[in-house]
Amino acid sequence: MAVQFPAQAVGGAGGAKAILHLMPEKYEQFVKGPSLEVDVKSGATAEGLFTFSLCFSLLWVMLKGPKNLILQIWLVKMATVGLAIVGSGYTGPSMNPANAFGWAYVNNWHNTWELFFVYWIGPLVGAVLDARVFKILFPPPETKEKKA
Numbered sequence: 001m002a003v004q005f006p007a008q009a010v011g012g013a014g015g016a017k018a019i020l021h022l023m024p025e026k027y028e029q030f031v032k033g034p035s036l037e038v039d040v041k042s043g044a045t046a047e048g049l050f051t052f053s054l055c056f057s058l059l060w061v062m063l064k065g066p067k068n069l070i071l072q073i074w075l076v077k078m079a080t081v082g083l084a085i086v087g088s089g090y091t092g093p094s095m096n097p098a099n100a101f102g103w104a105y106v107n108n109w110h111n112t113w114e115l116f117f118v119y120w121i122g123p124l125v126g127a128v129l130d131a132r133v134f135k136i137l138f139p140p141p142e143t144k145e146k147k148a
Contacts, residue, residue, distance in 0.1 A: 012102025020106060033103025034092040040114045044122035046090040050083050051126030052133075054095050059134050094119050 016033060023031055036043045057079035061072050080095075087093030094100035100119035103109065 008098035009101045012096075012098035012100075013105040014102070015099075016102035016106040032092075033107060033109075034094040034100050034119060035109075036091055036115060036118055038090050040118060043091045043118040046087060047093065047095065047118055047122030048126035048129070050087050050091075050093045051095045051123040052130045054079060054083055055127050055130040056134060059130070060138075064138060091118060095123055097123055 019031060020028065038046065058076055061075045061079075065075065066072060083095065084093055087095075094103075097120045104115075104119075109115070
């Protein structure tokens with residue numbers, strides 16, 4: 001974990017820089033990363049709900065959904081795109097703190113505790129709640145002990 005978080009943050013910043021570097025100049029105004037369009041509490045709640053929904057769909061598709069890999073990928077991508085479209089009016093949903101950090105680094109944004117609350121704490125709470133809810137709704141199968 002001590003290496004994973006910084007590596008994801010560096011990857012998020014590198015990805016955002018690469019997108020801006022490769023994007024033609026006439027389209028750069030359309031690519032800005034996540035941006036808070038509502039108050040802080042609503043934004044954190046929205047990010048938490050978007051992350052919860054994304055994680056739930058990912059877990060369901062991979063563990064309980066169809067066995068066809070192409071269909072699994074398509075379902076996860078449709079969930080991601082759907083949540084991005086729905087969330088565009090709230091937070092320009094990041095649903096991933098590393099993604100939010102990358103755009104914040106590139107644009108010199110999100111340097112306040114309020115936006116840390118929205119783009120880091122909201123998704124963290126959403127992901128943890130999702131893991132708990134998924135485990136309650138779909139408990140893992142019981143393992144039988146073999147007698148020697």
